[in-house]
Amino acid sequence: MALRVEPSGGACGARVTGVDLKQPLDAETVAALRAAWLEHHVLAFPDQGLDDDGLERFTRYFGAFGDDPFFAPIPGRRNIAAIRREADEQSPLFAENWHADWSFQARPPAGTCLNAVEIPPHGGDTLFANQHLAWEALPPDRQAIYADLIAVHSARLPYAPDGTYGARDKGRSMDIRPSEAALATQTHPLVPAHPETGRRGFYSTLGYIIGIEGMAPDQAVALLMELQQWQGGERFVFAQKWEPAMLVMWDNRSVLHRATGGYEGYRRELHRTTIAAWDGA
Ligand code: SIN
DSSP: OOOEEEEOSSSSOEEEESOOTTSOOOHHHHHHHHHHHHHHSEEEEOSOOOOHHHHHHHHHTTSSBOOOOSBOOOTTOSSOEEEEEOTTOOSOOTTOSOBOTTTTSSSOOSEEEEEEEEOOSSOOOEEEEEHHHHHHTSOHHHHHHHTTOEEEEESHHHHSTTSTTSTTOOSOOSOBOOOGGGGOEEEEESSOBOTTTOOBOOOOOBTTEEEETTSOHHHHHHHHHHHHHHHTOGGGEEEEOOOTTOEEEEETTTEEEEEOOOOTTSOEEEEEEEEOOOOOO
């Protein structure tokens, strides 16, 4: 089987065929997949039907497992969480706002893998916004506003006890564990160079970003709100349609992502792992 990488034709994303992820991968194939991942930022592998062992094995080709706070893992696994919504669930959609996974950590995950378990017949696309394009499309005078800013990140808005997924969140089937640990803050450059490619792009967005170092809170939030509109602009966005048996991996250092609905009356479940920060190896 020859590896085939077909770009989506959109702002990011490629469909990868000619590889059986149920079998061990050789170093050459892993290197080719990593190169494709860095180029296209989101890779979709159709017709794989991986089980949880396969998902863990695939994840480890790209690094160590990330540290996943605020979720209980699925029974019997330390590094897999279930992104789940029951057919009759009424709680607000999980992860409906743009974000880069766990950007509030000191060493946030390089990537995320999401493996289809149960896919509704329509809806439930995952949207990805290419943050290299969002940065590069800005005119120089607007780049100058953001270029050297340091963003303050925190998990408090979603995961603190009084946050979106805290005590007032009722009827959710996902096993989310809010905690005071969500109140911690962490800084990162707003427009870092990608550690592997050197290409600059916006990292994360309002939500996990709660302020800008050295800027008054009101001014920072106004600036971040305006920036978020830009970051999620239509021309930077690719909609990943899910298929049963599909695995998708993305680069949190290059894209934002968010969940969408449109599958009321159907169950949706995906198993998720994160790939730890790149160690330079
Ligand atoms: C996530 O942000 O991890 C979930 C995305 C999705 O459910 O499509």
